[in-house]
Every structure is written in C-alpha cells, then in structure tokens.
Amino acid sequence: TTYKIAAIPGDGIGVDITDAASQVLNTLAQAHGGFSFDFTTFDWSSKKYLERGWYMPEDGMEQLKKHDAIYFGAVGWPDVPDHISLWSLILPIRTSMNQYVNVRPTRILKSVTAPLAQLQKNRKDLDWVIIRENSEGEYAGQGGTTHGHGPNAIATELAIFTRVGIERIMRFAFETAKLRPRKKLTMVTKSNAQRHGMVLWDKVFYEVAKEYEGVVEWDKMLVDAMTVRMVNKPESMDTIVATNLHADILSDLAAALAGSIGIAPSSNLDPTRSCPSMFEPIHGSAPDIAGKGIANPVGAFWSAAEMVRWLGKGDLDKTADQLMEAIENVSENGIRTRDMGGESSTKEVTDAVCKEIEAI
C-alpha cells in the first residue's frame, strides 16, 4: 500500500518538524516493508500569503481530499494577524474535512522530567486522552461587531452547540474510554455559568452515558475545577471529553504537566473516514526559534505515529508502537532538544530516531 499524504508545513518551526517527520515516516515504512508514503507538499504559509494574498487556492479542499491523510506543521507568523492565518487554513480544514474529533493523548515519556513533584516520583499517574470537540462550540466562528471599533463598539462571539455535534463527540469519548484499561471518562463543562449551550452539552452527555452504564465509569467536572484536579490528582483521571475551547486550554496544560509542549501530538479525525484526517503537533510555529534547527521534533513524531495507527486501521499498531519506542529510546540516550533539558539539534534527534527504527 502507498499512502498519499498531503504535507502542509506552514510557518516557522512547522517547516523543520514536517521535514523531520517525513524522514522518520519514510524510514519507518522502509523498515516495515509493507507500505510506503507518497508525500505532496503544499506551501500554504504566511510567507506566501504576504506575497500573494491567500493561503489556500480556491480548490484547496478538493486537492486535500485526494489524499489519505494530512500532515500539518504549524501556522502563525508575527506579520499576519493570527485570526487571519488560522481562519484561512487550519480551522477551515478541520471543519471542511469533517474532522469533528481532536484526540490528544498525554503521558510522560521516558526520561522526560515532569514539573510536578508528585509526577517525578509516580510518572504513570499521568496517563490521559483528551477528546476535544473539533467542529463547533466556541470555534463556530460566528459573532460580529457593532459600532465598528469606536467608542460604542460591541463585539460578540457566538458559541454554537448542536445535539448532533454533542452526541457524536460523546459517543466517540465513551468508545475511547471503553477501550482503555481504566474505562473511565471525565466530562468537562461550565454549565453553572453558561446556562444555554452548556446545559444542552450536559444533557446529551447524560443520555449517551446511559448506553454505557456498567461499561464505562464517568464523572463530571467544571472546567475551572478541572485544572485543580489535573494538578492535584492526575491519577484520578483517564479519558477526558471537553468543548473546543475548554479542551484547547486543558490539553496545553496537560502537555505542560507531562513535561513539554514540544512533545504533545494531536489527531484531527473524521471518524466516518469520508475525508482525510489531519495530524499535527499541538505546539505552535515558535517564531523565536524558527530556522535555528533546534525545534523539538518529538511532538511531530508522536503525531506521525498516530497517523500511522489511523491509516493502518488496526494493522499498523505495532509499527506505530515501534516508532514510539524509538522516540523514547533516543530521548533516554540523552539525545534531546533544549526544551527537554538536552543539547541536540532537530537533525540529531531525527537521525537518531531513524537509526533506532532501523535497529528495532
């Protein structure tokens, strides 16, 4: 099998780490022998936008649809307002490609130093999968401005929750929890202060929960209190489901507690497989270190492993695990970038991971 991958390196360190990820993916395919990758690179970057006034061509989505998966680096550049760059690229891809689930696994990789004292001793206490609603909620994009930006200006953000949207994410979350050893789901809400959309969110959750009675254990947290529980009782949670914005915030916190934002992966999934899913590290474009060759490629590699898992539909799980093992071995051997306490370059880590893959 040859998997057709649309690679969108994007901005800043997105370019470095997409290069690194494709090198590692090719090595993995070669070592395995049973499949290969065919990468097409789309230079839909902020740099190009500044030159020509657009990120994606008009038939951009059609082009993406011809691929089996999308690999995304990072987007965001100081010279372009963030809401322009993001609403021109990553956010429309998520919704147009029906990627209504964003999966963010978090655990403390071998040899990573976690900032919480408790986790330095009990590393396995933190082992979460955050299921982020990825298609609506606070990212619906609606809202507007009245009276311009003048003295009487009023601007709004409209968060939209639909039963269809909530039901499918809750079902995905329960199915994920069901397959995990601990079979536990924590649902996050803010229905005490947000009394319309979030109340529907809770209600649909309770309905879906009934179908999993005796199968998945669950509890419910307010998003503010959730941050406290993540810090104080990481071992008390496993699978977590939250809205687009809440999960955005909580998954960054999770990555920080697990040792580095440079490590964390994310999968934007269309569970119906009618469109290609998209895989991206959760870190940003990091303009301050762009082009210096020191970006941490681990989040990119972990995302690549998740892509392999998804493409294989169960058949490539062992291969994805091998990539994870290679990443952890290299890190354990002290070949790490600065954010992980090491001194290695992106290239050094990448080459070492490739060697390790060949050796496993």
Added chain:
Amino acid sequence: TTYKIAAIPGDGIGVDITDAASQVLNTLAQAHGGFSFDFTTFDWSSKKYLERGWYMPEDGMEQLKKHDAIYFGAVGWPDVPDHISLWSLILPIRTSMNQYVNVRPTRILKSVTAPLAQLQKNRKDLDWVIIRENSEGEYAGQGGTTHGHGPNAIATELAIFTRVGIERIMRFAFETAKLRPRKKLTMVTKSNAQRHGMVLWDKVFYEVAKEYEGVVEWDKMLVDAMTVRMVNKPESMDTIVATNLHADILSDLAAALAGSIGIAPSSNLDPTRSCPSMFEPIHGSAPDIAGKGIANPVGAFWSAAEMVRWLGKGDLDKTADQLMEAIENVSENGIRTRDMGGESSTKEVTDAVCKEIEAI
C-alpha cells in the same frame, strides 16, 4: 467607624467559613480599636430556595446597597441545578452591584507545600494578581435554545464584549501593575480562534497600553499557552488580565499551583464605589465536607483581609497585613486543615488566628 457588612453564607461550607470570617473580623476590629463591624446575615441559600422557590427577595439588591460591603461564602448544592443557583445569586450580584473587576491575588503562603518542584525551592517565583473582567464576556448570560432539547436542538452562548467594558478593566489592570514592584502586565486573549469579540479586546488593550508606555511593561499570551507559562515560568509574570471565563479558569489553576484552592481569595470590586463590593473565597460549597467542621477557612480569612483593605481606602492596610501575618503564623505553627496537610478543624484554625491577632 462602623462598617455595615451584608453576610451571605450561602451553601455547604460557605456557612462554616462565613462564621469563621466574622469571628476573625470582629477580633481584628477589637484589637485595632478604631473601627467595628455590624454584620447582617442573609440566608439566601439553596436550602431556602428548595423550601420557598427563591433565593433573593425582590428588593434583595436594594437591601445589599445599604451596606458598605458584602461578604459571600459559597453557592451551589446538588439538589439545585448549578445554573439556577448561580444565576439567582452570585452572578446577578456581580453585575447589579457594578462589580466589574474581580481581583485574585495568588502567592504561596508560608508553610504551604506547592505541587510544582520548582516552586518548592523558589516559593517567591509565584506572585501574581489576576484581574478578571467580571461583568460581561462569556458570562453575559445571553444565548438560547432552538428546537428544544430534541433531535435538532441547537443551543448557543453569546459572549459580549464592549469597548466600555474592556477599557475599564484594562485601565484597572494597568493601574494595578503600576503599583506592584515589578510593574509588569500580561494580557491574555484567544483572538487567534475568536475573531470578533477577542479582536476588539486586543485592540482596546493596545490603545490603553499606549498611555502606560515606559511605566508598565506588558506582554500578550494566548490562553492555552498561558497555562504552559504558568507551569514552566511562574517567575516571568506579575499582574495578569483576562476575560471572565479565561480568568475563571486561570485563577483556579493559579490557586492549585500555589498549594490549595482553599486558600485563594477574591474581591469583586466596584472601583467607582457607588455600590458595595463583594469578597468571597474562590473555592466552592464543597458538599462532600459540608457541616463536618473541617473546611479550610484560610481563603475566607484572606478575602476578609482584602475587604478590610478596601473598606479602609489605604488607612487599614497595616491592619489587613496583620491579619495575613496571623494566618501565616498559625499555618507555620502546624495548625492547618487537611487540604493543607494538617489535621486541625475549622474552629481550631479560627481560634488560633484570633489568638494570634490579639498577640501581634
């Protein structure tokens, strides 16, 4: 001077800690000699709501207005949906009383064990004041439901940002930062994904920032990345300004990183002093430990200290500092509740703080 205080104990441990706070406040006034408190208790609780169908009487706000300050315990009880209890009491008080600023100072009190390894060594690295917009944004309360809760249900939450609302909170934040030793302000936003209201938020910030050029140093963070910075570089921040929801989340995280949610105070301020301001610990009603006499009263005492500071308009700062000193000494002497690693009851901590106040 006699300060008239409206005490609203509310639900659960709110009752225990409001009792404790009034005992400590009376002791403080007596020790000082120059002022006293006249408490009126309003039993606007969920228990009463279940009996009679309402929290506050119709002239509730008028009654509150006759006081110099409001002391609030906690609200929320399992038998009442949270959005009913909160929208019947605490949220309308914040807006009706023009309390458009919510101030949440966070530091690691003496003898508290912080969960981050870095902070166990360098306790002073965490010293923040979070300025929360308290009157609009995601807490505007607007939005609704179409197609009921049925198969086609759509429910919305409308966040509203006004120039007036943003300008006044930004000005308050800069004024706060200006008086702090480090003179640093971090502005939190999510204007990359929220492209209407949050873009106005940023724009007004930049305008107000110009007035403080050379006086206050500032930077800007996305709310998700902010959680990472709080974990990794606590020492890099001082004053923080954020929206109603963002600051709600970040202030709980701040409290957790500072060692216990039971310690953290909050002040709901009307800076124009046309209405009474309200002081409340940031923890909830904790139904699981309600009535057991083991609730941590430290957040309540710290909130009381902030109330004294506010009422004194600069004249009672030393008295408020004495209360803080008493709290810290007691804690250092090992008289702490369980959440702080001790074994003492609410009453034991309260009596010890009173004794300490008399001794200072």
